[in-house]
Amino acid sequence: MxxxxxxxxxxxxxxxxxxxxxxxxxxxxxxLREGAYEMLTETDRVLGHRLAAAFLEESGASDPAMLAEHLERGLDLARAGSFYLRAAEQALRGSDQDAAIARARRGLECGAPDAVHLSLLGVLSEVHAWRSEWDHACLYLDEAQRLLTPGSMPWVRTVPAKISADIHLGRLDELMATVRTLQAVELAPEGIGSAAFALAAGCFYAAQLGEFRLADALIRRVREVTEPVAERDPVARGWLQSALAYYEAWTDGDLWTGLCTAEAARASFVQAGYWRGSIVAQVAIGMVARLLGDLRRAERELGETMPAGEELGPVSWLRTFLCIEVLIDLGALGRARAETARMLGVGIERRTPLQQGFARWALASVLRGEGDLEAAEREALTAIELLASFPLEQVGAKALLSSIQLAVGRAADALSTAREVAAAHERWSVPGYKSALADLVHAEALHAAGEREGASAVIAGARARLLARAEALPAAHRRGFLDIPENARVIELSRRWLRAAS
Incomplete structure (x- = not known):
């Protein structure tokens, strides 16, 4: 026949x-195919799709979307929902967010079993969180949170979106409660990859909130759950490595280890074919390269992530902010201003105060570089207000404000602001992001206010820490690290002031 x-x-x-x-x-x-299909009775069409699904499964077919469609048309809706979940996860890992949303929604329409239904909600909340679409993310999160058991695979899946939404909506108590539960709860074995992502996200936010002890505890926890499966699970391994890399950067820790770990994270995600993870790791590479003073590499690495657009969640505007910092360091103020305007426009359009805070901070830096100190101070003050829920970043904006106040001759105001920065760093159990800049503005403000002895003491301590960190770096990176503007200024002032004091 x-x-x-x-x-x-x-x-x-x-x-x-x-x-x-x-x-x-x-x-x-x-x-001809469509004509033959329409000639079948409804009963035969249902049977045909069931037979097709069974044949494809037995033959080892690897396309879950195709299997899901056959099962859905074959009215095996419970199993169709499970395969739509796999198809949505596959699309999300491949960064096809539109397909992930469409497949997850079709899975929900199939009336999937509770566990699958909750996992589908987790996928949808994650996709919308990557897109910074907080209203949509919360819609799915609110439904899921009423039914989820902490530690279960569906619960773990929702955690990164939950804490991202909480921080953007100012629900910091809820965020900290979720992170602490994640730290302590027993995790479902099948959810280790998702748990590693959730723990890495928790560490990222804990550090930005200045909760370094909690971030350190989360690092230990992600090691604990990930290391037993790291060799066979490159995604879990990549999230562990990313968490370590960002932690070294946020804490002004071992930058060489941070760079090597970020490179290893990118390799792990590339091995897994997880594009978005590789971009997150590449942003970490650019961030640490900049802190090491390798501006050309930082510009290249960060620039290569720009085609990813705005669908990287908070990493999107962290990346853009870092790009602007690098351009300012390179003296490319025109390009920096253009990127700042674009970043601010996106933040206003998406109604994300934190993104607007980063953009205002960046704009203040550009304006200071251009010599418009009045406008720079105004933007810095706005940034400080918008960054109220991110103490780590707010302190950075305050350090910039102190330098602007000093530049316009208001030494008392500059010293008051610098003391706030110094006090924040003293409260943390680690040096904190850009600790050399904090020391520098404190020392210069003290000196301008006539407190020469105090200024010399601060600058001497800053110089000793910088030289110790430089000594720990490979020789090829020491010069670049010490040539970073704030580091070079610390070394220069220490020579002048300490020589004068002696």
Whole structure:
């Protein structure tokens, strides 16, 4: 019968089939296929789709979306929902967010079992969180949170979106409660990859909130859950490595280790074919390269992530902010201003105060570089207000404000602001992000206010810490690290002031 259909040119033999050992046929034209399909009775269509799904499963077919569609049309809706979940996860990992949303929604429409239903909600909340679409993310999160058991795979899946939404909506108590639960709860074994992502996200935010002890505890926890599976699970391994890299950067820790770990994270995600993870790791590479003084590499690495657009969640505007910092360091103020305007526009359009805070901070830096100190101070003050829920970043903006106040000759104001920065760093259990800049503005403000002895003491301590950190770096990176503007200024002032004091 098949041969007769071939002779009549209804179907044709495939030259290269998908199933080794089988002879395969296809319709000569899509219209013939559709016509044959419409001639089937509804009962036969349902049976045909069920038989197709069974055959594809037995043959080891790897496309969950195709299996899900056959099962859905075959009215096996519970199993269709499970395969739509796999298809949505596959699309999310491949960064096809539109497909991930469409497949997850179809899975929900199938009336999937509770565990699958909750996991589908987790996928949808994660996609919308990456897009910074907080209203949509919260819609799915609110439904899921009423039903989830902490530690379960569906619960773990929602955690990164939950804490991201909480921080953007100012729900810091809820965020900290979620992170602490994540730290302590027993995790479902099948959810280790998602748990590693959740813990890495928790560490990222804990550090930005200045909760370094909690960030350190989360680092230990992500090691604990990830290291037993790290060799066979490159995604879990990549999130552990990313968490370590960002932690070294936020805490002004071991920058060489941070760079190597960020590079390892990118390699892990590339191995897994997880594009978004590799971009997150590449932003970490650019961030640490900048802190090491390798501005050309930082510009290249960060620039290569720009085509990813704004669908990286908070990493999107961290990346843009870092790009602007690098451009300012390179003296490319025109390009820095253009990036700042774009970043601010996106923040206003998406109604994300934190993104606007980063953009105002960046704009204040550009304006200071251009010599417009009045406008720079105004933007810095706005940034400080917008960054109220991110103490680590707010302190950086305050350090910039102190330098602006000093530049306009208001030494008392500059010293008051610098003391706030110094007090924040003293409260933390680690040096904190850009600790050398904090020391520098404190020392210069003290000196301008006539407190020369105090200024010399601060600058001497800053110099000793810088030289110790430089000594720990490979020789090829020491010069670049010490040539970073704030580091070079610390070294220069220490020579002048300490020589004068002696």
């Amino acid at each position: 098949l041969s007769e259909l071939v002779d009549r040119e209804v179907i044709v033999r495939r030259k290269e089939g998908r199933f080794p050992g089988d002879e395969e046929f296809m319709f000569r034209h899509a219209l």
